[in-house]
Amino acid sequence: MFSAIKLQLWRGDQHVLRGLCFTVAAGRCLQLTGVNGSGKSSLLRALCGLLPLEAGAVVWRGADTAADRHAFHAELAWLGHGTALKGDLTAAENLRYSAGLRRTLSGAEIDGALATVGFANADQRLARQMSAGQQRRVALARVLLLECPLWLLDEPTANLDSRGQEMFNQMLDAHLQRGGLAIVATHQALALPAQRLQELELS
Amino acid sequence: MSAPEPVSALKAGSMLVRRDLRLALRRPGEWLQPLVFFLVVTTLFPLATNPELSRLRDMAPAALWVAALLSSLLALELLFREDGQDGTLEQLAVSGLPLAWLLLAKTCVHWLLTGLPLVLVAPLAATALGAPYASIPGVLAALLLGSVALSLIGAVGAGLTLGLRRGGVLLALLVLPLAVPVLIFGARATALAIALEPMAAPMYLLAAIAVLSATLAPLAAAAAVRISLE
Numbered sequence: 001m002f003s004a005i006k007l008q009l010w011r012g013d014q015h016v017l018r019g020l021c022f023t024v025a026a027g028r029c030l031q032l033t034g035v036n037g038s039g040k041s042s043l044l045r046a047l048c049g050l051l052p053l054e055a056g057a058v059v060w061r062g063a064d065t066a067a068d069r070h071a072f073h074a075e076l077a078w079l080g081h082g083t084a085l086k087g088d089l090t091a092a093e094n095l096r097y098s099a100g101l102r103r104t105l106s107g108a109e110i111d112g113a114l115a116t117v118g119f120a121n122a123d124q125r126l127a128r129q130m131s132a133g134q135q136r137r138v139a140l141a142r143v144l145l146l147e148c149p150l151w152l153l154d155e156p157t158a159n160l161d162s163r164g165q166e167m168f169n170q171m172l173d174a175h176l177q178r179g180g181l182a183i184v185a186t187h188q189a190l191a192l193p194a195q196r197l198q199e200l201e202l203s
Numbered sequence: 204m205s206a207p208e209p210v211s212a213l214k215a216g217s218m219l220v221r222r223d224l225r226l227a228l229r230r231p232g233e234w235l236q237p238l239v240f241f242l243v244v245t246t247l248f249p250l251a252t253n254p255e256l257s258r259l260r261d262m263a264p265a266a267l268w269v270a271a272l273l274s275s276l277l278a279l280e281l282l283f284r285e286d287g288q289d290g291t292l293e294q295l296a297v298s299g300l301p302l303a304w305l306l307l308a309k310t311c312v313h314w315l316l317t318g319l320p321l322v323l324v325a326p327l328a329a330t331a332l333g334a335p336y337a338s339i340p341g342v343l344a345a346l347l348l349g350s351v352a353l354s355l356i357g358a359v360g361a362g363l364t365l366g367l368r369r370g371g372v373l374l375a376l377l378v379l380p381l382a383v384p385v386l387i388f389g390a391r392a393t394a395l396a397i398a399l400e401p402m403a404a405p406m407y408l409l410a411a412i413a414v415l416s417a418t419l420a421p422l423a424a425a426a427a428v429r430i431s432l433e
Contacts, residue, residue, distance in 0.1 A: 049297065050293060050296060050297065050432055050433065070301070073297045074209050076297060076299070078294065078297045081290065082288070082289045082290020082291075082293060084289055084291045086226055089225070093225070097221070097222035097225075098222075100218050101218045101219060101295075102215070102298055103210055104208070
């Protein structure tokens, strides 16, 4: 269970979050919507611990995440605007080093994750030769490989084509069915069963 | 659903080291630049001055150390800039692993690629500046300790200027005052080595600076990177 309690966040002289509260239970996804600049990214970064909150608490498994950040981060897969891919490495190498930093990985697992995100032609192309959508797919493969119960994703379907969005929906649904949680900021409608989806509109 | 078994910090660090080394192998040009800069500056000195041997020897420590310091500043741009832009540092910051340790691993690779080559070509530069052969081991030892300290101190500055578009000048302003002790004791040790005199005293101080920066700089760099990521 993941909850946010009375979050207060200032960015410069803008009061972005004013006492925001929500709770996400296991197996459910919270979709963040709102116009551009409404603070979706700021909220996600604050939940991650990348942005310090003025007040309020982010609670994971009943404990304040500020108390033990490392334990919280060990269960968190974060995908921000940057894909964190290295242009001079191939898709598989990128995953081996970035996901392999956090857990022991086999080559088959990497191939499996790449196949899941529709990267079946496990080619030797370097990340900088890929299109933005393909890079996004590799970044999503990293989220899969980390096998974390909590996903915080900021515009995960940016640059993805319609098949890519479908793939993302399936990937997300499978994650929720395994009992995972997700908080996703996106404008795309998420094709999830109503009991799994809750929505929060930021203004 | 629970989290997968985490890897040890040691293994995570070695993963990061291997990744950075592989990346460096794929684009050697970036890492060669500071080295070439060091060689060019130190070989230009004899050309620009009276090539009398005793004169050159007097100037050699200053030339070597100023060139080493500026070349390490030039290389610092490479340390965190790209990782900050593409989101890699963000991923490291929320990886559940100690960020200071990961940044220390990155700084080690950075030293291997920019500091160590500089130490290795130093005999060439020192000879061009008229240092006697017997003084070369001493010159090398001083540069070895000094380059380690410079890389570590530089990491703090690189972390602080991460979010800035044109951070180069600010980086120099931040790092140079901290690097001055390294310059003073390094040049002093080198001068003593070239004069073939005992150089233990400045070497102890250089070693102390290197050890101090190895313990404190990663923590400061981690704090700086976290602020820059906000």
